[in-house]
């Protein structure tokens with residue numbers, strides 16, 4: 001049987017929710033075999049294989065030393081590949097530094113090494129590694145397989161747990177392409193991975209997921225592409241990345257209109273009034289400083305981030321009112337606002353940017369979370385979260401639309417992540433807390 005047929009037979013045995021096709025430059029893709037409604041579960045699947053790290057073992061430490069000497073892969077992926085060999089791969093060795101898996105399981109794992117990933121100039125380096133581990137003279141085919149398994153784990157595995165650190169492969173899910181406007185969302189827990197439709201998916205349409213977090217989906221095209229290149233080693237060619245104007249890089253024109261930088265950062269979308277300010281160079285110079293600030297302070301403590309946001313947010317908003325990095329400053333500001341109204345204002349600006357950033361941006365968990373945050377600050381500024389609510393509280397809440405927003409956020413999180421999701425439950429609890437004000 002051809003490999004694609006084997007993969008399709010496997011998908012069929014899992015329920016036949018999706019089918020595999022070859023799509024040329026993107027490799028194999030999965031398409032819906034029937035219509036899926038918004039929020040519907042497309043499938044759930046248990047992990048095919050889980051590998052736990054053993055950082056205290058001598059073998060793992062040797063892999064770490066090796067990884068430090070050769071800037072190729074981290075010890076984690078060497079460990080996963082090593083523990084995905086079969087008895088026949090290693091039959092000449094009496095003592096093995098790893099556990100082994102069955103031929104059938106290994107074959108399925110190897111489905112995930114795309115056909116063009118067959119050669120490696122690094123084979124002598126891996127031979128040296130296996131030699132270091134007491135496996136001298138490993139046949140070239142086995143070394144090659146070791147390299148393929150490295151690719152399989154590095155590019156397809158999901159983080160399974162933090163303590164102990166463990167990686168898992170979900171076989172069906174590994175065939176989905178990435179899209180920066182994905183039509184499906186995955187969540188994984190102890191039981192397995194569940195895929196839900198973000199919106200209606202007609203039969204025959206490709207089912208795509210995001211390899212980035214929902215928050216990262218709001219970054220500029222160049223930033224998203226860079227993340228995917230570094231973590232997954234491919235150049236994203238999704239429709240959103242191919243658009244000319246980057247909606248995550250909105251610029252305020254001299255006349256106040258909104259314009260956008262193009263993906264390459266070489267021009268600005270035309271101004272209807274024919275303005276010639278700001279210049280592209282000026283925008284790029286300020287943008288570079290803003291992005292640098294966001295990157296450098298991403299891991300700083302709250303107070304430091306707040307101080308930076310207080311210093312730079314107004315200027316960022318003036319020139320780059322719909323920019324992903326400006327949204328980052330608003331987020332830091334909202335974390336430490338002096339008043340409820342200021343926090344509400346920050347969240348409202350964030351939401352305006354998020355909802356408009358790309359076509360499917362409203363069906364995104366990050367958007368839902370900001371919606372819920374805006375709703376809570378609004379409720380708070382109406383006095384609705386106080387022990388003794390003010391007399392006009394119900395009317396103020398009704399006029400603010402905050403309850404509708406909170407319900408919308410809850411509905412979105414339920415659709416995208418399911419009823420067991422901790423964020424959905426959090427929003428649901430908040431809804432229950434203010435349900436007495438719901439006069440609709």
Ligand SMILES: C[S@@+](CC[C@H](N)C(=O)[O-])C[C@H]1O[C@@H](n2cnc3c(N)ncnc32)[C@H](O)[C@@H]1O
Nearest residue numbers: 026027028114174175176177178234236237238
């Ligand atoms: C996890 S695999 C998905 C299955 C893969 N297409 C296959 O044939 O095995 C990820 C690989 O698919 C391709 N791919 C997925 N999404 C892509 C995208 N948006 N643009 C370009 N290539 C993509 C890249 O080659 C990437 O390394």
